[in-house]
Amino acid sequence: MATTIEEKEVTVFGEEEAKQLVNELRVAYDSGRTRSYSWRVAQLKNILRMCDDSEKEVVEALHKDLAKPELESTLYELGMIKNACKVALKELKNWIRPEKAKTSLTTFPSSAEIVSEPFGVILIISAWNYPFLLSIDPVIGAIAAGNAVLLKPSELAPASSSLLAKLFAQYLDTCSIKVVEGAVSETSALLEQKWDKIMYTGNGRVGRIVMAAAAKHLTPVIMELGGKCPVVVDSDINLQVAVRRLIAGKWGCNNGQACISPDYILTTKDYAPKLVDALKTELEKFYGKNQLESKDLSRIVNSNHFARLSKLLEDEKVSGKIVYGGERDKDKLRIAPTILLDVLRDSLIMNEEIFGPLLPILTLNNIDESFNVINSGTKPLAAYIFTNNKKLKEKFVMSVSAGGIVINDTTIHMAVHTVPFGGVGESGMGSYHGKFSFDAFSHKKAVVYRSFTGDAALRYPPYTGFKLRMMKALMGGSFLAILRALFGGSKS
Amino acid sequence: MVKQLRQSFKSGKTKSYQWRVSQLKGIAKMVEERESDIVQALYQDLSKPPLEAFVAEISMAKSSCREAIEGLQDWMKPEKAKTGISTYPSTAEIVSDPLGVVLVISTWNFPFSGNAVVLKPSEIAPATSSLLSKLVKDYLDDSAVKVVEGAIPETSALLDQQWDKILYTGSARVGRIVMAAAAKHLTPVVLELGGKCPAVVDSNVNLEVAVRRIIAGKWQCNNGQACIGVDYIITTKDFAPKLIEGLRKGIEEFFGKDPMESKDISRIVSPAQFKRLVGLLDEDNVSDKLVLGGRRDSTRLKIDPTIVLDPPQESQIMQEEIFGPLLPIVTVGNLKESFQVINSKPKPLAAYLFTEDEQLKQDFVENVPSGGMSINDTILHVTVHTMPFGGVGESGMGSYHGKFSFDAFSHKKSVLYRSFSGDASLRYPPYTPKKQMVMKGLMNGGLPGMLLALLGWSSHNSGTKS
Numbered sequence: 001m002a003t004t005i006e007e008k009e010v011t012v013f014g015e016e017e018a019k020q021l022v023n024e025l026r027v028a029y030d031s032g033r034t035r036s037y038s039w040r041v042a043q044l045k046n047i048l049r050m051c052d053d054s055e056k057e058v059v060e061a062l063h064k065d066l067a068k069p070e071l072e073s074t075l076y077e078l079g080m081i082k083n084a085c086k087v088a089l090k091e092l093k094n095w096i097r098p099e100k101a102k103t104s105l106t107t108f109p110s111s112a113e114i115v116s117e118p119f120g121v122i123l124i125i126s127a128w129n130y131p132f133l134l135s136i137d138p139v140i141g142a143i144a145a146g147n148a149v150l151l152k153p154s155e156l157a158p159a160s161s162s163l164l165a166k167l168f169a170q171y172l173d174t175c176s177i178k179v180v181e182g183a184v185s186e187t188s189a190l191l192e193q194k195w196d197k198i199m200y201t202g203n204g205r206v207g208r209i210v211m212a213a214a215a216k217h218l219t220p221v222i223m224e225l226g227g228k229c230p231v232v233v234d235s236d237i238n239l240q241v242a243v244r245r246l247i248a249g250k251w252g253c254n255n256g257q258a259c260i261s262p263d264y265i266l267t268t269k270d271y272a273p274k275l276v277d278a279l280k281t282e283l284e285k286f287y288g289k290n291q292l293e294s295k296d297l298s299r300i301v302n303s304n305h306f307a308r309l310s311k312l313l314e315d316e317k318v319s320g321k322i323v324y325g326g327e328r329d330k331d332k333l334r335i336a337p338t339i340l341l342d343v344l345r346d347s348l349i350m351n352e353e354i355f356g357p358l359l360p361i362l363t364l365n366n367i368d369e370s371f372n373v374i375n376s377g378t379k380p381l382a383a384y385i386f387t388n389n390k391k392l393k394e395k396f397v398m399s400v401s402a403g404g405i406v407i408n409d410t411t412i413h414m415a416v417h418t419v420p421f422g423g424v425g426e427s428g429m430g431s432y433h434g435k436f437s438f439d440a441f442s443h444k445k446a447v448v449y450r451s452f453t454g455d456a457a458l459r460y461p462p463y464t465g466f467k468l469r470m471m472k473a474l475m476g477g478s479f480l481a482i483l484r485a486l487f488g489g490s491k492s
Numbered sequence: 493m494v495k496q497l498r499q500s501f502k503s504g505k506t507k508s509y510q511w512r513v514s515q516l517k518g519i520a521k522m523v524e525e526r527e528s529d530i531v532q533a534l535y536q537d538l539s540k541p542p543l544e545a546f547v548a549e550i551s552m553a554k555s556s557c558r559e560a561i562e563g564l565q566d567w568m569k570p571e572k573a574k575t576g577i578s579t580y581p582s583t584a585e586i587v588s589d590p591l592g593v594v595l596v597i598s599t600w601n602f603p604f605s606g607n608a609v610v611l612k613p614s615e616i617a618p619a620t621s622s623l624l625s626k627l628v629k630d631y632l633d634d635s636a637v638k639v640v641e642g643a644i645p646e647t648s649a650l651l652d653q654q655w656d657k658i659l660y661t662g663s664a665r666v667g668r669i670v671m672a673a674a675a676k677h678l679t680p681v682v683l684e685l686g687g688k689c690p691a692v693v694d695s696n697v698n699l700e701v702a703v704r705r706i707i708a709g710k711w712q713c714n715n716g717q718a719c720i721g722v723d724y725i726i727t728t729k730d731f732a733p734k735l736i737e738g739l740r741k742g743i744e745e746f747f748g749k750d751p752m753e754s755k756d757i758s759r760i761v762s763p764a765q766f767k768r769l770v771g772l773l774d775e776d777n778v779s780d781k782l783v784l785g786g787r788r789d790s791t792r793l794k795i796d797p798t799i800v801l802d803p804p805q806e807s808q809i810m811q812e813e814i815f816g817p818l819l820p821i822v823t824v825g826n827l828k829e830s831f832q833v834i835n836s837k838p839k840p841l842a843a844y845l846f847t848e849d850e851q852l853k854q855d856f857v858e859n860v861p862s863g864g865m866s867i868n869d870t871i872l873h874v875t876v877h878t879m880p881f882g883g884v885g886e887s888g889m890g891s892y893h894g895k896f897s898f899d900a901f902s903h904k905k906s907v908l909y910r911s912f913s914g915d916a917s918l919r920y921p922p923y924t925p926k927k928q929m930v931m932k933g934l935m936n937g938g939l940p941g942m943l944l945a946l947l948g949w950s951s952h953n954s955g956t957k958s
Binding site: 069070071072074075079101102103104107110112114115117119120196204207208211212214215216218220223225237238241242244245247248252286287288294296375388393397399401402403404405406407408409412413416418419420421424425426428429430431443444445446447448449450451452455459460461462463467468471472 | 502504541542543544546551573574575582584585586587589591592656664667668671672674675676678680683685697698701702704705707708712746747748754755756757848853857861862863864865866867868869872873874875876878879880881882884885886888889890891903904905906907908909910911912915919920921922923927928931932
């Protein structure tokens with residue numbers, strides 16, 4: 001809580017300050033410094049060093065903001081960031097190299113290539129649940145592509161935000177890479193400025209605001225949003241493995257506060273009891289008997305979200321449906337892993353992204369009914385299915401539209417950097433990870449090279465009947481037609 | 493109408509390979525059989541010469557269709573992706589999903605990506621718009637491909653709906669309106685806008701060929717009314733007189749002594765555009781810089797190919813996209829100064845350079861941001877369908893042509909397949925220090941690290957023992 005003294009020390013960040021920062025970044029970009037291969041490599045190596053040197057501080061900050069378990073912090077935040085850096089360092093020369101493109105007879109003689117050009121000055125607005133990963137991963141992409149960057153970390157994870165600001169200033173090129181801390185008014189001031197690309201990670205409501213602001217300047221955007229990620233659980237599976245992977249993706253990911261966490265389950269009425277029993281068994285193995293106090297689970301980020309989640313549990317439509325957990329501690333902002341069975345589709349918990357440790361299970365007569373349920377909602381960021389049935393797998397991949405799909409596991413696709421990570425519809429637009437990050441922050445410029453030889457007079461006026469016939473024949477590619485045109489024997 | 497299209501899409505019919513191919517064949521057939529109708533409509537709207545209509549519109553449409561039909565099976569196939577040791581054992585692929593129901597404002601772009609489509613052609617070319625509406629009904633699947641004609645009210649009504657993607661071709665001003673409307677529904681957009689496409693001309697070129705290609709890229713492109721047409725030229729003070737003389741000769745060779753009588757040049761599309769262009773020409777400090785042309789005929793909506801030399805940078809003709817037959821020539825002392833002139837304006841859709849200087853070519857490509865570029869020619873890069881066509885900054889976002897069109901209207905969905913075997917209990921709580929060390933090793937991607945971690949020789953010490 002800020003005292004009056006602390007408030008006085010904070011400088012006001014408004015339109016003027018935002019404009020100045022953008023100008024500074026633009027000057028840095030225009031100087032050409034961010035475009036050199038050596039600059040990009042230096043920044044990426046510095047990020048690696050930064051992660052290695054500051055592991056302890058990062059773990060502490062994440063513990064302060066979210067009570068995030070150390071393993072999650074080192075693996076899912078630092079580990080992923082370091083991996084992204086290493087991939088970029090290894091591949092950067094290839095990514096930067098222009099891509100040759102085939103040319104055809106119509107433009108002969110010529111050569112063509114697609115050149116990757118940085119956009120210029122990028123704004124990255126990050127989220128509170130994986131404050132380091134969701135800040136640094138996009139920054140890595142922007143740097144690899146040769147841009148100047150401004151990062152706006154989330155104020156809802158204040159210890160992480162201030163550590164990010166400190167570390168960036170210490171390890172990276174402050175002329176071209178900047179951090180602005182703050183909340184709504186700072187973000188609004190930033191959004192008023194003209195950026196060359198904006199990446200936003202968060203929710204759909206703010207996503208609309210970001211895109212509307214971007215529209216004023218015709219700034220392209222990437223938006224990583226959310227949704228209700230469904231998990232379909234079929235009957236003929238290795239239940240123990242499935243349940244463990246489900247738990248890892250739900251409670252093992254910031255206690256359900258992750259955009260790709262399983263949100264709800266769809267299974268048959270017959271199979272549900274088995275599933276619930278297996279969940280109970282494995283949950284106890286993982287988190288012990290007093291799960292409210294477990295150190296291996298993150299807490300709820302703040303009292304607003306705690307209240308929101310409590311409301312979902314207090315909804316009269318779900319009374320009597322809680323079959324496991326439900327314990328809450330308002331002061332410590334903790335909610336135990338909670339399972340709800342036979343939840344109705346019109347309950348509150350089924351009408352918003354849960355983003356917490358509550359897992360509703362919807363039961364169906366037949367597993368095929370899950371498609372209707374999933375497709376009646378907005379397109380989620382991820383969709384999961386546990387099954388050994390080949391036809392069901394195929395149907396799932398073909399008919400479920402989601403950002404990404406995993407068969408027989410949850411969340412791990414974010415660790416595969418050879419596939420794009422992004423949403424569709426309400427869950428977002430654009431994607432990143434691996435080379436897709438480099439591409440996200442580059443403009444692909446088509447370039448054709450010609451010489452002065454090989455100029456076809458056919459192309460130029462005056463347009464005679466002969467020229468028209470000849471052009472048609474050439475473009476139609478028919479040798480016979482070309483001969484006909486040349487010798488004047490065409491139909492027209 | 494959107495509801496009905498969504499039903500059509502949900503029915504799954506637009507996803508099938510057969511449906512897509514049948515629609516593409518329908519378009520090819522339509523363009524082939526009704527070529528003369530199309531040419532006539534274009535002549536009615538724009539006085540577009542038949543050869544130009546053929547090359548720039550009909551032929552492009554036919555070859556796009558042919559390309560799509562040939563490529564479709566490959567494009568539709570999921571793309572395999574490599575996986576790494578941390579997610580072993582698994583396989584991964586990227587699947588191209590159609591987005592759903594898309595709105596296309598003002599171009600010929602079509603439904604081969606498996607979507608249901610609404611086309612809203614430009615009302616400024618009314619004959620073409622109404623012909624398109626009729627032809628699409630006759631040749632394509634009416635339940636999934638529709639044309640809506642109209643102007644601002646119709647377009648606004650369309651923009652209020654929820655689309656799965658919008659492709660808009662036109663001006664930056666309307667582009668902002670389209671994107672703002674799309675933002676309300678989180679609809680992704682492709683915007684093909686415009687800009688002032690510069691052509692930099694060096695003195696070491698084959699003047700005759702360069703001139704012909706510049707004329708082709710200006711007056712042969714709908715009489716300058718093309719988003720990728722040459723807007724203005726930059727050359728050295730020394731070379732300008734030669735260039736102007738070359739252009740004068742070339743224009744006479746192509747269009748005759750009286751270009752306004754030539755059938756080989758389009759007219760200005762409307763009285764409003766005519767008025768705007770005349771205004772650019774008659775501005776103070778511009779009208780006295782005329783070196784060629786300048787005549788205008790308001791009844792026939794014709795303006796001569798016109799060249800002005802060194803109009804002031806603040807004049808309208810140097811500030812807005814000309815989109816007409818007026819060509820300013822800006823002179824500099826040294827060609828390298830041209831970069832600054834270009835980069836002081838919004839990023840254009842295309843930029844051109846005529847030179848034999850290899851270093852200058854390289855510098856140009858590296859330091860002039862633009863949608864696309866042609867070196868020693870104009871327009872050409874947009875005919876190479878193995879490359880994306882699109883703008884950057886004020887000239888647009890997203891791209892299409894060839895497979896890029898297919899990609900523009902598809903969602904690239906990642907799909908990861910795992911089996912139940914090979915489950916690493918390391919991943920699961922309770923999180924012990926040992927587990928952490930081993931996991932770190934795995935994550936670093938190297939087998940050696942993992943072994944070291946198992947043997948407890950990691951360089952990291954996680955403080956707590958639990």
